[in-house]
Amino acid sequence: MTVFILVAGMFTGAHVWQETAARLAAAGSEVHAVPLTxxxxxxxxxxxxxxxxxxIADVIAALDAVDAVSGREIVLVGHDYGIHPVLGAADRRPQRVARVVYLDCGMPQNGVPALAAVPDQVLRAQLVERARRGEGEGELTPPARDEWQRWGSTAGVSGPVLDRLTALAAPQPLGTLLQPLRLTGAVAAVPATGVLCTHNxxxxxxxxxxxxxxDPVLAALTGPRITFFELPTGHWPMLSCPAELADVLLRAAAGEGRRLRPAGADAPPAHLRPFPLDVPEFPRDRRGHVDLYAPDARDPRPAVVFVHGGPVxxxxxxxxxxxxxxxxHARLAAAEGLVGVTLEHRLHDVADYEHAAADVTAAVELVRADPRVDADRIALWFFSGSGLLTADWLTKPPTWLRCLAASYPILAPLPSWGLTGGRFRPVPAVAHAGALPLVLLRAGRETPGIAATVEAFVTAAQECGAHLELIDVPNGHHGxxxxxxxxxxxxxxxxAMRSVVTHLTG
Incomplete structure (x- = not known):
């Protein structure tokens, strides 16, 4: 028999597990939803x-209350904040835990408090300051009904269920977020499963x-005892799809799930595989954080600046x-008689968008100042996570910007990112694009959370009459x-390249 010990996230209690627990019990498992002090x-x-x-003491008490009968395996499940007390307990009772399940949460590290996982960056900064001042008492007010989205995607949660979640929500004691998690390392030997909610x-x-x-932190996830599942829902699967969650938990307890491939194992990783088009060689001219691939031309040529995604x-x-x-892409642009440009920017974390935006602006200025470039005919082409950077250029397009393109872009902050403020939000920004031509390459098999941001952008662009050209790759994935x-x-x-060339040279 499998014994599941379920630990809820911020503002929620044992009640959120009611339907999932019932399904696990019906499948023959013993289930304990831990009430947190x-x-x-x-x-x-x-x-x-x-x-x-x-x-942590609450979870240890639940662990110790389970009879140590031969053949009964204990699976600890931590959702959101709940993974912190789960790991703390498993680290002190590793011999009693058969598996830890990370349910749509981060990877807490030794010495790091739970406030590091708070998605709202402004609130996180305020909590960091309170921790610096040694303020460990008090409470964090739970979200109002229309504020849950700030803490994670509510996709799949019906209106009545959201009403109930709000009515039963409780303040979160600040000490639970400010106190660092202390691990000896023993929990690293316990098998683990990550359950990812794709709409988040x-x-x-x-x-x-x-x-x-x-990423050195994630390298540990390629071990043989680590598995993964996905659920096509938001951040609260125990409320949006309890039956599907129960099935995944049972399969995780059985050791099933997808395993990650170590970096460089067997074949090159996806981002290092060959470009699918045959393009001629052009010499690279490296200028600081910018590389230029220029055709042999007597007169200045338009340029396309390719902005990589991230975080990297x-x-x-x-x-x-x-x-x-x-x-x-840069060499393809050069083959069309344009100057192709690649660059590096500092989007290493979701908190780095301002740094990345400054790097892109500096790169564009450098390119426009190059004598091989027609400074009045520039296109910007964004990929993946750099899609949020399009907002600056959409809000007030300069006259020299003749086209803006994007491949499988993220066009709104994802719920788990916690980005606040209005700057990096392309959906409302597109209303100010005016006559700027937009070319968007859309992946038909995009991750649901990212696909939703693209759909919102396309709808907003159509409503405001933006000059948007959609190029679909129906069976394409992200990248x-x-x-x-x-x-x-x-x-x-x-x-897509021919469209950009036309807008730059027409």
Whole structure:
């Protein structure tokens, strides 16, 4: 028999597991939803001081209460904040835990408090300051009904269920977020499963991509005891799809799931595979953080600046401007008589968009000042996570910007990113694009969370009469140039480049 011990996330208590727990029990499992001190109504705090150690003790008590009968395997499930007390307990009772399930949450590290996983960046900064001042008491007010989206995607949660979630929400004791998690390392030997909710912005493919980029933290996820599942829903699967979640948890307990490939194993990672079009060689001229691929021409030529996606870990090698996709695009532009440009920018984390935007602006200024470039005819082409950077150029397009293109872009901050403010939001910005031609390459098999941002952008562009050309790759995935069948990808790439050439030279 499998024993599931379920630990809820911020503002929620054991009640959120009711339907999932019932389905697990019907399948023959023993289930315990842990009431957390100071959060669950039936588990009040004995004193004003409630911190992470308090909740770790709650989970340890649930572990110790399970009879140590031969053949009964305990699976600890932590959702959102709940993974912190789960890991703390598993680290102290590793011999009792058969598996830890990370349910749509981050990877807490030793010495790091849970506030690091708070998605709202402004609130996170405020909590960091409170921690610096040693303020560990008090509470964080739960979200109002229309504020849950700030804490994660509510996709799939019906109106009545959202009403109930709001009515039963409880304040989160600040000490649970400010106290660092302390791990001895023993939990690293416990098998683990990650369950990713794709409408919240993360998929197994995106995690694999980060591993391939060389992210040292994620490298540990390629071990043989680590598996993954996806659920096509938002951040609260126990409310939006309890039956599907129960099935995944049962399969995780059985050791099933997808495994990640170590970086460089067997074959080159996706981002280092060859560009699908045959393009002629052009010499690279490296100028600081910018590379230019220029045709042999007597007069200044229009330029296309290709902006790589991200986040990409700092120090990733090869650097993004040397990836085959970016170099291939730049050489394709040069073959069309344009100056192709790649660059590096500092989008290493979702908090780095301002740095990345400054780097792109500086790169454009450098390119426009080059004597080989017609400074009045520039196109910008964005990929993946750099799609948010289009907002600046859409809001007030300069006269020299003749076209803006994007391939499989992210066009709104994903729910798990916690970006606040209005700057990096292309959907409302497109209303100010005016006559600027827009070329958008859309992946038909895009991750649901990203696809929703593209659909919102397309709708907004159509409503305001923007000059948008859609180029679909129906069977394409995110990063389709090196992932999918060349016979479908090649025509899309050629068509997109020809459109950009027309807008620059017409």
């Amino acid at each position: 100071g959060v669950d109504a039936d588990h009040p705090a004995a004193s004003a001081r409630v911190d992470l150690e308090t909740h 912005g993360v998929s197994v493919d995106l995690v694999q991509q980060r591993v391939d980029f060389g 870990p700092a120090g990733a090698r090869p650097a993004p401007r040397d990836w085959p996709t970016l170099v291939g 389709f140039e090196t992932l999918d069948a060349p016979e479908e990808v090649r025509p899309a790439l050629r068509r």
